[in-house]
Amino acid sequence: MIEVERLTLGYGNTVVLENLDFTVARGDVFAVLGGSGSGKSTLLRALIGLEEPLRGTIRIAGAPPRREGPPGNGVLFQSGALFGSMTLAENVALALAKWTKLDRDAIDTIVRSKLRLVGLEGFENHLPAEISGGMKKRAGIARALALDPSLLFLDEPSAGLDPVTSAELDDLIATLNVSLGMTTVVVTHELRSIFAIVRHCIMLDGRARGIVARGEPAALRDGSADPAVRAFFNPRARAA
Amino acid sequence: MTDTHDPGFRVERVDLQDGRAELRFGGQLRFRQCFASWQSVRRLARPPAAHLAFDLSGVDTLDGAATALLLELRDEVVAAGGDAEIVGAHGGVRAMLDLYGSHPPRSSLHPPPTRIGVLDQIGRETLTMLSESHGLDFIGDVALAGANAVRVPSSINWGDVPRLMERAGADSLPIVLVINFLVGLVTAFQAAVQLKQFGANIFVADLVGLSVTRELAPLMTAIIVAGRSGAAFSAELGTMRVSEEIDALRTLGLDPYGFLVFPRIITLVLVLPLLTILADVIGIAGGLLVAMLGLDITANAYLIETQKAVRLWDVSSGCLKTVFFGLSIALIACQRGLAARGGAEGVGRATTSAVVTSLFAIVVIDAIFTVLFNVLGR
Numbered sequence: 001m002i003e004v005e006r007l008t009l010g011y012g013n014t015v016v017l018e019n020l021d022f023t024v025a026r027g028d029v030f031a032v033l034g035g036s037g038s039g040k041s042t043l044l045r046a047l048i049g050l051e052e053p054l055r056g057t058i059r060i061a062g063a064p065p066r067r068e069g070p071p072g073n074g075v076l077f078q079s080g081a082l083f084g085s086m087t088l089a090e091n092v093a094l095a096l097a098k099w100t101k102l103d104r105d106a107i108d109t110i111v112r113s114k115l116r117l118v119g120l121e122g123f124e125n126h127l128p129a130e131i132s133g134g135m136k137k138r139a140g141i142a143r144a145l146a147l148d149p150s151l152l153f154l155d156e157p158s159a160g161l162d163p164v165t166s167a168e169l170d171d172l173i174a175t176l177n178v179s180l181g182m183t184t185v186v187v188t189h190e191l192r193s194i195f196a197i198v199r200h201c202i203m204l205d206g207r208a209r210g211i212v213a214r215g216e217p218a219a220l221r222d223g224s225a226d227p228a229v230r231a232f233f234n235p236r237a238r239a240a
Numbered sequence: 241m242t243d244t245h246d247p248g249f250r251v252e253r254v255d256l257q258d259g260r261a262e263l264r265f266g267g268q269l270r271f272r273q274c275f276a277s278w279q280s281v282r283r284l285a286r287p288p289a290a291h292l293a294f295d296l297s298g299v300d301t302l303d304g305a306a307t308a309l310l311l312e313l314r315d316e317v318v319a320a321g322g323d324a325e326i327v328g329a330h331g332g333v334r335a336m337l338d339l340y341g342s343h344p345p346r347s348s349l350h351p352p353p354t355r356i357g358v359l360d361q362i363g364r365e366t367l368t369m370l371s372e373s374h375g376l377d378f379i380g381d382v383a384l385a386g387a388n389a390v391r392v393p394s395s396i397n398w399g400d401v402p403r404l405m406e407r408a409g410a411d412s413l414p415i416v417l418v419i420n421f422l423v424g425l426v427t428a429f430q431a432a433v434q435l436k437q438f439g440a441n442i443f444v445a446d447l448v449g450l451s452v453t454r455e456l457a458p459l460m461t462a463i464i465v466a467g468r469s470g471a472a473f474s475a476e477l478g479t480m481r482v483s484e485e486i487d488a489l490r491t492l493g494l495d496p497y498g499f500l501v502f503p504r505i506i507t508l509v510l511v512l513p514l515l516t517i518l519a520d521v522i523g524i525a526g527g528l529l530v531a532m533l534g535l536d537i538t539a540n541a542y543l544i545e546t547q548k549a550v551r552l553w554d555v556s557s558g559c560l561k562t563v564f565f566g567l568s569i570a571l572i573a574c575q576r577g578l579a580a581r582g583g584a585e586g587v588g589r590a591t592t593s594a595v596v597t598s599l600f601a602i603v604v605i606d607a608i609f610t611v612l613f614n615v616l617g618r
Contacts, residue, residue, distance in 0.1 A: 050487055071493045081488035083480075095492045143492075 424526025477577025
């Protein structure tokens with residue numbers, strides 16, 4: 001589904017990540033792990049077409065990330081990034097109104113079904129400022145799902161949420177993956193979420209400016225000899 | 241030597257025979273006591289000793305601020321070539337010292353700022369401003385989006401225009417009317433004082449009519465709109481930029497220029513001339529009030545004189561200028577907003593910059609039009 005070859009990313013003369021190679025299989029739940037400043041968000045921005053690589057290629061379903069026209073992917077930003085002047089329904093309806101020729105009633109029906117899917121039925125007319133952080137994330141997912149994408153990118157979906165809300169969100173992501181067969185790429189450093197939903201992952205390290213480990217999360221936790229990986233999966237051991 | 245500033249805290253210096261000395265602390269070393277008497281403690285530590293021991297065996301309580309001061313004092317003694325150690329700590333006091341003293345000193349992540357000259361500073365700021373403004377990139381992007389909008393008019397978010405026009409136009413009407421009424425009134429007052437001396441009272445109508453329609457109403461209205469709507473546009477787009485909403489728009493396949501910038505340009509280009517026409521009327525009304533009350537000119541006479549003096553060109557030239565004022569205010573506000581970086585402070589900077597640059601642009605555009613009309617004989 002995603003093929004990344006010799007990818008180098010940065011700003012101006014500053015290289016953040018270099019020579020990244022990895023693939024994400026169709027239907028996988030794939031995580032980009034790493035500490036703060038390791039380049040996770042930069043990589044995500046490149047995958048969704050918001051950053052131009054310095055070198056190398058990204059291919060999503062055989063084509064470069066789309067920068068114009070109807071989006072092929074859904075994206076959840078860390079803050080939800082809902083449009084503050086629009087209701088939740090209007091946020092979800094935006095892409096449908098732009099990229100489909102559906103009439104208003106049909107769009108309303110789809111919007112309600114998307115909000116119901118993420119547990120926000122009845123909140124259609126609320127503004128983002130009127131709902132909680134977890135609900136904003138859910139609404140962001142509903143908006144990302146508006147055009148039924150085959151690929152979903154999630155930037156720190158659990159960040160800033162309490163454990164219960166975070167677990168609910170993990171369940172939702174796992175359900176979307178299993179029920180809809182949606183390929184999901186998650187950028188996160190929440191260990192609980194990683195072990196709950198992720199099947200394969202890569203781990204980035206800011207000092208190495210690249211991938212220091214790849215594989216299944218449990219295998220990395222139990223078998224990696226890399227000190228950065230061990231410290232990431234066993235932070236208490238490092239503190240001790 | 242002994243110091244007891246606070247009943248709960250005491251310290252004394254004991255000089256031993258072999259050149260060693262002890263600072264014996266007792267009671268509670270807390271934040272408040274430290275600030276009240278720490279200078280005294282430093283004085284006690286000052287006389288040189290072969291070995292200075294900070295004896296905390298009599299201390300019951302040690303808080304974070306006192307720990308930090310104590311460790312710093314020990315390090316100062318060591319740095320001055322002396323020998324110092326903390327002894328006798330127990331229980332919670334020991335734990336506090338371990339907690340604060342376990343981290344080795346780390347050099348700052350940022351190097352200290354180097355002193356640079358004024359010219360150097362001006363040069364650096366100019367380069368930073370040029371590299372951060374991306375003004376030409378923005379104009380290029382707007383031009384491309386404009387060409388696209390001509391081909392595909394639906395790429396513009398027309399649905400937002402009425403809402404924006406209400407905010408920039410209808411909502412600003414009261415302040416525009418009040419300011420322009422007062423401007424007309426003040427202009428008439430100033431003129432009346434001079435014209436009275438020559439018995440030329442009636443020409444107040446000419447002066448107010450021409451100055452309001454050609455210069456004052458367009459300028460004042462543009463300044464109000466720049467301070468009100470320009471600042472609002474910049475803050476709104478800047479907030480969207482720093483909260484990733486602009487990125488979200490792109491990922492939904494929506495062009496921020498068509499969705500956000502063009503509706504704002506269209507709004508101000510349409511609203512400013514309309515506001516200016518109303519400002520012309522109310523400015524002349526301000527002059528009329530002064531003429532009637534201060535110069536004994538009848539309303540009829542004033543309006544007839546205004547009609548004779550003010551041509552259609554005077555009104556339309558003022559309105560023509562405001563089209564360009566509106567265009568520049570919208571472009572500058574949107575550019576600054578979309579270039580905002582770094583959270584709330586960045587949004588504040590963008591908004592300030594948008595208003596200041598817009599005011600500068602308005603005055604420059606006005607000067608250009610004045611010269612141009614003069615050259616064209618209008």
